[in-house]
Amino acid sequence: MEWQQKAKDFSIKFFSNPFVKTPLIALGIIAVAVIVFFTFLHVFSRHGKGFPVPDFAGLKIEKAYELAKQRKLRLEVTDSVYIMNREPGTVVEQNPSAGTYVKANRRVFITTNAVNPMLVEMPNLVGLTLRQAISTLNLQGFEVGLLAFAPDIAVNNVLEQHYRGKEVDPGTKIPKGSTIDLLLGRGLRNEKSVLPRVIGLTLSEARNLLLEASLNLGRVTFDATVIDNLDSLQARVYSQYPTPNPMGENAINFGAQVDLWLTQNESRIPVEKKVDEIGRQVNDQVQPAEEIIE
Numbered sequence: 001m002e003w004q005q006k007a008k009d010f011s012i013k014f015f016s017n018p019f020v021k022t023p024l025i026a027l028g029i030i031a032v033a034v035i036v037f038f039t040f041l042h043v044f045s046r047h048g049k050g051f052p053v054p055d056f057a058g059l060k061i062e063k064a065y066e067l068a069k070q071r072k073l074r075l076e077v078t079d080s081v082y083i084m085n086r087e088p089g090t091v092v093e094q095n096p097s098a099g100t101y102v103k104a105n106r107r108v109f110i111t112t113n114a115v116n117p118m119l120v121e122m123p124n125l126v127g128l129t130l131r132q133a134i135s136t137l138n139l140q141g142f143e144v145g146l147l148a149f150a151p152d153i154a155v156n157n158v159l160e161q162h163y164r165g166k167e168v169d170p171g172t173k174i175p176k177g178s179t180i181d182l183l184l185g186r187g188l189r190n191e192k193s194v195l196p197r198v199i200g201l202t203l204s205e206a207r208n209l210l211l212e213a214s215l216n217l218g219r220v221t222f223d224a225t226v227i228d229n230l231d232s233l234q235a236r237v238y239s240q241y242p243t244p245n246p247m248g249e250n251a252i253n254f255g256a257q258v259d260l261w262l263t264q265n266e267s268r269i270p271v272e273k274k275v276d277e278i279g280r281q282v283n284d285q286v287q288p289a290e291e292i293i294e
């Protein structure tokens with residue numbers, strides 16, 4: 001047909017025009033380059049091929065390397081620490097953390113528990129106050145264990161220092177992180193301590209406060225909200241026994257044990273009432289009785 005021929009001739013003439021042909025070729029080259037670039041990027045980055053990092057914590061280093069090889073990951077040991085309650089030669093930390101999505105051939109940095117602990121000289125604590133002894137032990141990398149008390153004029157002063165049930169001399173090299181038990185004086189009249197309120201504190205904060213009050217941590221119970229070690233570190237005390245009396249009379253024997261119950265559910269943690277508020281509540285309950293007497 002004549003109009004089709006005219007349209008064909010017009011198209012040939014139009015696209016043959018250098019002012020039209022040249023920009024179209026440039027656009028075509030750019031389009032092809034963009035397609036090639038994104039195709040290469042898709043293949044190189046293995047888009048959509050990510051997978052979660054496995055949990056290496058608690059695994060022996062050999063098992064950790066085997067698991068990393070299976071998942072096509074590269075494992076690198078960056079540090080080594082010594083934790084007494086962890087099995088030597090096992091993984092204690094990792095980066096990225098377990099569950100993080102990564103791609104194959106990603107490096108995972110781990111910290112292991114040393115096979116041979118670092119040995120540290122035992123300091124001389126005899127004669128120091130309990131507060132000074134706690135500070136000295138912490139600086140040396142030791143933990144304070146059980147507090148025992150004996151009649152002595154020096155209240156809360158260290159009489160003996162013990163490691164694994166035996167008295168340990170100053171300068172003796174023992175593993176860093178060890179627990180040191182202390183024998184302290186309680187006075188000649190069986191002095192009493194004040195029971196602190198530890199509701200709302202973490203386990204570490206509560207234990208430190210009890211130690212400062214010359215008391216021992218007793219049984220620790222976690223509720224169902226605490227599943228793993230991280231949860232236990234974040235959990236807070238919602239109940240304690242013995243319970244401090246907000247009206248006073250909180251005297252307790254030196255070395256007594258305080259049992260704690262912890263949770264991550266904040267609604268279980270009671271809000272502390274001020275003493276004056278409790279006093280008003282008691283007065284409100286007593287006042288009607290006085291009116292009846294009158």
